[in-house]
Amino acid sequence: MSADAKLDTGKAAAAPERLIVSPSPHLRSKDTTASIMMWVAIALLPGVAVSFYYFGLEAVRTMVIAVVSCLAFEFVGMKLLGTAGSLKDMSALVTGILLGMNLPPTAPWWMVAAGGLIAMVVAKHLFGGLGSNVFNPALTARVFLLIAWPVQMTTWLKPGTTGLVTAEGLQAVTGATPLAIIKEGGVGALSGTGAIDMLMGNVGGSLGEVSAAALLLGGILLLAKRIITWEIPVFFIGTTALVTGIAWMANPAQYASPLTHVLTGGLMLGAIFMATDMVTSPISFGGRVVFAVGCGLLTGLIRLFGGYPEGVSFAILLMNAATPLIDHLMVPKTFGTPRKAEVAK
Amino acid sequence: MAVRKTFKGGVHPHEYKELACSKGIVDMPPPSRVVVLLRQHLGAPARAVVNVGDRVVEGQVVGEPAGFVSAPVHAPISGEVTAVARHRHPGGFICDAVVIEAKEQIPDGDGVVSEGAPHRLPGATLDYMNASPDELKALIRDAGLVGMGGAAFPTHVKLSPPPAKPVDMLIINGAECEPFLTCDHRVMLEETEKVVHGVKILMRVLGVGSAIIGIEDNKPDAIDVLTRAFAGVDGVTVQACRVKYPQGGEKQLIKALTGREVPPPPGLPLDVGCVVQNVGTAARVAEAVMEGKPFTTRVITLSGTQVANPGNYRVKVGTMLKDVIEFAGGLKSDLSRVIQGGPMMGIAMADLDVPVVKGTSGFVFLEAGNPVDYEAAACVRCGRCVSACALRLQPVEIARKIEAGDLDGAEALHVMECMECGSCSFACPSNRWLVQLFRIAKGKINERRRKA
Numbered sequence: 168m169s170a171d172a173k174l175d176t177g178k179a180a181a182a183p184e185r186l187i188v189s190p191s192p193h194l195r196s197k198d199t200t201a202s203i204m205m206w207v208a209i210a211l212l213p214g215v216a217v218s219f220y221y222f223g224l225e226a227v228r229t230m231v232i233a234v235v236s237c238l239a240f241e242f243v244g245m246k247l248l249g250t251a252g253s254l255k256d257m258s259a260l261v262t263g264i265l266l267g268m269n270l271p272p273t274a275p276w277w278m279v280a281a282g283g284l285i286a287m288v289v290a291k292h293l294f295g296g297l298g299s300n301v302f303n304p305a306l307t308a309r310v311f312l313l314i315a316w317p318v319q320m321t322t323w324l325k326p327g328t329t330g331l332v333t334a335e336g337l338q339a340v341t342g343a344t345p346l347a348i349i350k351e352g353g354v355g356a357l358s359g360t361g362a363i364d365m366l367m368g369n370v371g372g373s374l375g376e377v378s379a380a381a382l383l384l385g386g387i388l389l390l391a392k393r394i395i396t397w398e399i400p401v402f403f404i405g406t407t408a409l410v411t412g413i414a415w416m417a418n419p420a421q422y423a424s425p426l427t428h429v430l431t432g433g434l435m436l437g438a439i440f441m442a443t444d445m446v447t448s449p450i451s452f453g454g455r456v457v458f459a460v461g462c463g464l465l466t467g468l469i470r471l472f473g474g475y476p477e478g479v480s481f482a483i484l485l486m487n488a489a490t491p492l493i494d495h496l497m498v499p500k501t502f503g504t505p506r507k508a509e510v511a512k
Numbered sequence: 513m514a515v516r517k518t519f520k521g522g523v524h525p526h527e528y529k530e531l532a533c534s535k536g537i538v539d540m541p542p543p544s545r546v547v548v549l550l551r552q553h554l555g556a557p558a559r560a561v562v563n564v565g566d567r568v569v570e571g572q573v574v575g576e577p578a579g580f581v582s583a584p585v586h587a588p589i590s591g592e593v594t595a596v597a598r599h600r601h602p603g604g605f606i607c608d609a610v611v612i613e614a615k616e617q618i619p620d621g622d623g624v625v626s627e628g629a630p631h632r633l634p635g636a637t638l639d640y641m642n643a644s645p646d647e648l649k650a651l652i653r654d655a656g657l658v659g660m661g662g663a664a665f666p667t668h669v670k671l672s673p674p675p676a677k678p679v680d681m682l683i684i685n686g687a688e689c690e691p692f693l694t695c696d697h698r699v700m701l702e703e704t705e706k707v708v709h710g711v712k713i714l715m716r717v718l719g720v721g722s723a724i725i726g727i728e729d730n731k732p733d734a735i736d737v738l739t740r741a742f743a744g745v746d747g748v749t750v751q752a753c754r755v756k757y758p759q760g761g762e763k764q765l766i767k768a769l770t771g772r773e774v775p776p777p778p779g780l781p782l783d784v785g786c787v788v789q790n791v792g793t794a795a796r797v798a799e800a801v802m803e804g805k806p807f808t809t810r811v812i813t814l815s816g817t818q819v820a821n822p823g824n825y826r827v828k829v830g831t832m833l834k835d836v837i838e839f840a841g842g843l844k845s846d847l848s849r850v851i852q853g854g855p856m857m858g859i860a861m862a863d864l865d866v867p868v869v870k871g872t873s874g875f876v877f878l879e880a881g882n883p884v885d886y887e888a889a890a891c892v893r894c895g896r897c898v899s900a901c902a903l904r905l906q907p908v909e910i911a912r913k914i915e916a917g918d919l920d921g922a923e924a925l926h927v928m929e930c931m932e933c934g935s936c937s938f939a940c941p942s943n944r945w946l947v948q949l950f951r952i953a954k955g956k957i958n959e960r961r962r963k964a
Contacts, residue, residue, distance in 0.1 A: 187848050188862045190948045192934030193855035193878065194525045194691060198941045200892055251890035258892075298890040298942075396899075450895035450908055494909075501926045502763060502903040503775040 200297075203445070204257035206394045210385030211264050211440065217367075217381040218374035222272035223329035226374050230267035232276050236283025237263030244288045250296025258297060262286055265305035268375025268436055269480070270312070272324045273332055278316055282308035302487045303447050306480045313480075321347070323371035342371035345431040349423050350476040357423065365430040375436040376477075379429070386439035395443040398452060399459040403438040404429055406463025407470075414471050422471060434466065437479035447487040454490075454497040461486045516729055517768040518754035521902040523935045525691050525757055525856065527730060532815045533694040535823035537702050540839045542589045544614045546830030547599050547867040548574055551607040553658040554665045555581030560610055566593045571631030571806050574610045577653075583666045584656045586806035588828035589614050590630070602833070602852040602866040603859055609867075612830070636804030640709070645717045648801055652717070655800030656807045656870070661685060661696075661760065661790035662853055664871030667797070670787055671717050677782045682715055682723035683769060686738070686791040687753055687760030689728060690854020692815040692876045696791050698824040699811055700727070700734040703795045704741045710794030711748060713801050718787055722747040724769045725791070730755045757856055758933040762788045764902050776929040813874030814840050817882075818847040830867045833875065837864075848880040856934050886943035897936035897946055903929055907936035907946045914953045919960070922953050930954065 218226045241259035245252050252258065266282050274282075290307035294300040313320045324332065325342040345365060348356045364370055368378025375382070389395045412425035428434070433441075442448060442462050449455050462482045469478025551557035558575030562568055568587040575585035591614035599609035633654050637643050653668035673679045684707075688696040700707060715723055725742070727735050729752040739750045753759050753768050762781055763774045765788060772784035781788050789797075792811065799805040808829050815822040820841035827836055837843060851858040852866075855876055897907035905926055913921035927950050936946040 186850055186860070186862055186864075188860040189849070190945075190951070191851075191855070191857050191859065192938050192947070193849065193851055193858065193860065193876075194938060195886065195943065196523065196525075196896075196939050196941070198896075198939075199886075199943070200889055200941045203894070203941055253889070256889065296890065298892045445892045445894035448895075450893055450898045450906065452899070455895075498906065498925075499904045501776060501905055501929055502767075503773040503779055505775075 200258070201256045203394050204261050206389065206392050207261045207440065208257065208264060210388045210394070211261075211268070213381035213384045214268065214375055214378060214436070215264065217378035218268070218272070221326035221368055221377055222324050222374065224331045225272040225324055225328065228276075228331065229270050229272055229274050229279055229374065230264070232279040233267035233270065233283060234260060234263030236280040237266060237287055240283045240287035241291075244292030245296065247288070248292045248296070250292045251299065252292070252297035256297060259287060262291075262304045265375075265436075265440060266308055268440075269305055269309040269373050269433070271320060271322055271373055272328075273319075273322055274312075275319060278312055278319055281315075282312050285311045298446055300446055301491070302484055303441055303444050306441055306484055306487075310480050310484060325371060326369050326377070344372045344376065344476065345370050345427065346470065346476040349427075353421055354419070354423050357427070362426055362430060365427065370431070372431075373433065375440075376431070376433050379431075379435045382435040382439055386435075389439070389443075395439070396452075396455070398455045399443045399448060399462075400438045402456050402459035403442055403462045403466075404434060406460045407434060407466045410464060410467025411471065414467075428467070428470065432470070432477045433479040437466075437483055438462070441479075442483050442486070447490060449490050449493045449497065451494070451497055451499060453499065454493045457493050457497065458486050458490060461489065516752050516754045517726075518756055518759065519764040519767045519902060521900060521904065521935070522756040522758060522764070523900045523938050524755065525938060527755065528691045528815065529694055529697070529730060531692065531817075531822040532813050532824060533697055533731075535694075535698075537698050537811050537824045537826050540825050540827045540831065540836065542614070542828050543831050543835045544591075545594075545832070546588050546612050546828055547832060548585055548588065548610045548612065548830040549599060549601055549607055549867060549869055550575045550585060550609060551601065552585060552664060552829070552869040552871065553583045554663060555579065555583070555669075557607060558582060558585050560596050560608060562593045562596070562610060564593055564596060567591070568593060568612060569628045569631055571808065573806075574612075581666060581669050583658050583668075584654065584806075585610075586631070586656055586808050587612055588808040588830045590628075591615055600863055600866050602861060602869060602872060604861070631806070632804035633800065633806065634804070636800070636802060638802050640713050640716065640801050643801075645719060648713055648717050651801050651804070652797055655796070655805065657793060657796055657800060658807070658870050659790055660792040660796065660810065660871065660873070662857070662871055662873055664869070667789065667793055670789065671714070673718070673782050673787070678785060679718050679782060679787050680720055680722070680785045681770060681787075682711070682718055682720050683766055683781070683786050683788040684711055684723060684725040684791050684794055685760055685762070685765055685788055686725055686727040686731075686734065687765055688731070689755075689757045689760040690856055690858070690873070691757075693813045693854050693874045694815070695811040695813045695824050695873055697731050697734055699792050699795055700731070701737055704737055706795035706798040707738065707791055708741050708745065709798035709802060710796070711742075712745065713797050714787075714789055714794060715747070720747075720787075723749070725750045726753050726759075726765050726769050727751070728753050728755045728759055757935065757938075758902055758931075761902060761931060761933060763931070776926065807870060810868070810870065810872070812836070812868060812872050814877070815874060816851075816877035817879045818844045818877035819875075820844060827868055829870055832867050833864050836868065836875075843877060844879075846879045847877055849878040849882070851876040851878065856938065857932065888944045889942040891942055891944055894941060896939040896941065900935040900939035902933060902935060903931060905930060907950070910953075911944065911946050911949050914949045919953060919957055922950075923957055927953050928957060
């Protein structure tokens with residue numbers, strides 16, 4: 168009974184000298200972290216393309232710097248801190264694209280690079296690298312930049328600008344985001360912008376704040392490929408619509424309609440691509456529902472009553488912080504365990 | 513099939529059934545040498561009752577049950593006992609075995625070879641509806657029947673529920689959810705009559721009025737054939753189930769078919785009034801009761817890319833795997849892994865010098881690079897293992913506790929309820945070793961409990 172299994176069958180191949188042994192299961196799903204990240208990157212492409220279309224070379228420049236700096240700082244973070252991760256897992260690429268999507272097209276190069284540093288080194292690798300970060304890296308960077316350089320982070324390019332813009336020429340081509348217009352001047356001030364403009368992306372904003380339709384397209388792809396599950400986008404957007412809808416019904420003169428809220432700002436980007444970040448959202452279905460409802464509630468409240476016109480980033484980061492608690496509290500009853508009511512009987 | 517029942521969780525591996533599902537069962541002629549293991553069932557191993565040099569006749573008992581949770585083993589062929597020795601089990605361990613060789617019979621004084629007809633169980637009856645349940649159960653026990661789905665639990669024990677736990681439902685498992693395996697599928701198609709009789713006998717033994725046969729709907733022909741075969745039988749339903757692993761897990765099948773949830777271990781199907789039997793076992797029950805045939809023959813699947821002729825073969829229990837392979841036309845040259853059972857829960861063998869046992873559903877021969885030998889990467893907390901778990905456990909959290917050496921924490925997260933189906937490891941995009949860690953932890957916790 169040796170480990171060598173030789174079969175003298177004459178006609179057929181003998182068993183190899185050594186068979187590989189390994190514990191079951193002997194099949195693996197084809198999805199890997201890298202393939203999931205690749206699909207997220209692909210799903211972001213329509214949104215990226217629309218931002219390039221409306222904001223021209225400025226958007227291209229910002230996106231390239233964001234991606235390159237994230238890849239570079241991922242490498243630096245891993246080397247410096249010896250933490251988990253690999254450029255091959257493509258997560259830094261996704262963070263890079265998401266960072267670019269979260270910046271205004273005219274963001275100065277050094278600011279974008281600083282965003283890459285914050286995202287990869289501070290938000291990701293100081294927490295332990297891939298899988299260990301509490302906060303979404305791209306959003307952490309966005310909020311850091313928003314607080315550090317508020318002017319540059321809220322200077323918006325008018326859609327339709329194609330070339331690069333000099334610092335001096337910037338004043339002539341700026342436009343505000345729809346949410347900022349509403350915050351400043353009420354719903355009436357937005358009268359020039361229709362739902363179609365917002366859907367297609369013909370409005371001012373960050374690269375990823377413009378076209379709801381392109382982002383939805385990516386979201387459908389992610390759902391179809393089962394990269395994300397439906398509950399976070401649906402409950403996030405649904406709750407935001409509900410909260411802003413209540414305000415709108417109470418006072419339509421002051422508050423924008425839920426449709427406007429759903430189609431503008433970072434909601435689509437946040438709900439489809441950022442709140443669904445595997446690492447920083449809960450692991451169970453119930454947990455994800457609670458998480459998404461929390462995101463929607465906070466987004467609605469910040470937009471309606473907060474000092475900032477947009478609340479998606481803050482909402483997601485706050486719920487990121489709550490995720491360990493949600494995971495801790497929302498442990499499902501195991502199979503066959505009676506529910507509380509039955510135990511009481 | 514309007515309604516396809518199922519359970520929550522699970523995964524959907526590629527099925528690979530096409531390799532063997534359309535191949536009719538081929539009878540392999542009895543081999544000239546068999547190795548009959550004495551531990552082919554859960555519970556106490558059988559005790560050898562023959563010695564080297566004894567002549568045995570097909571169907572004769574060569575190993576006696578050593579307790580209630582045990583089963584006899586019978587000689588699959590007539591011949592001479594040439595060894596009673598230790599031999600490797602396809603499950604990897606080594607146990608006692610009786611080796612029988614079909615030697616040339618020495619003629620007696622008149623030149624007559626008197627081998628004798630194969631042994632049959634006394635009391636076998638075609639009129640089982642008028643036999644007492646106890647008589648039927650005795651036949652099932654004496655035939656050495658064990659569950660053929662893989663766990664090989666003695667059948668008569670499952671048919672003896674304690675009075676405190678009334679049973680009202682027989683579940684027949686025809687799900688066959690493991691990829692590659694098709695032997696149950698072929699038995700349903702080709703031994704339909706035996707399955708029908710077996711189900712009726714099992715219902716009579718248990719005294720239940722209803723039975724449900726659960727079949728994954730990737731076997732529409734089997735669902736069709738059995739639906740027609742059971743058309744005139746009161747209380748029996750054939751139910752299509754969604755193709756999803758582990759649909760054939762006892763607990764998952766009961767949940768899908770009846771909505772009942774078996775409590776966590778030590779909970780048993782009996783606790784929710786169910787007894788589950790494999791569809792192949794049902795066919796063997798009919799043979800035992802109606803023909804008095806001991807359990808010495810079964811259908812196994814040979815599949816995978818590295819066997820020349822994937823298919824379903826009716827072989828004697830105790831036939832050496834290499835003899836089966838030879839009969840099936842041999843292997844291909846790129847073989848790197850041989851799995852006993854299906855690829856999700858089966859055992860990768862280091863050694864092909866093993867016999868077929870009662871619980872062998874098949875062997876899968878995989879090419880080099882399948883599965884790819886992945887490096888485990890960092891957990892990204894995607895929660896796919898949580899969605900995949902058919903028992904609503906949280907593999908990611910349990911694994912974290914085990915990796916931190918916190919067995920108490922793992923126990924608090926119910927690691928002992930894990931049935932080791934492997935869905936979590938299958939689903940993990942970081943290729944982390946989840947179920948493998950749980951097996952280790954369960955072993956350590958059991959050891960700790962024994963010491964306590």
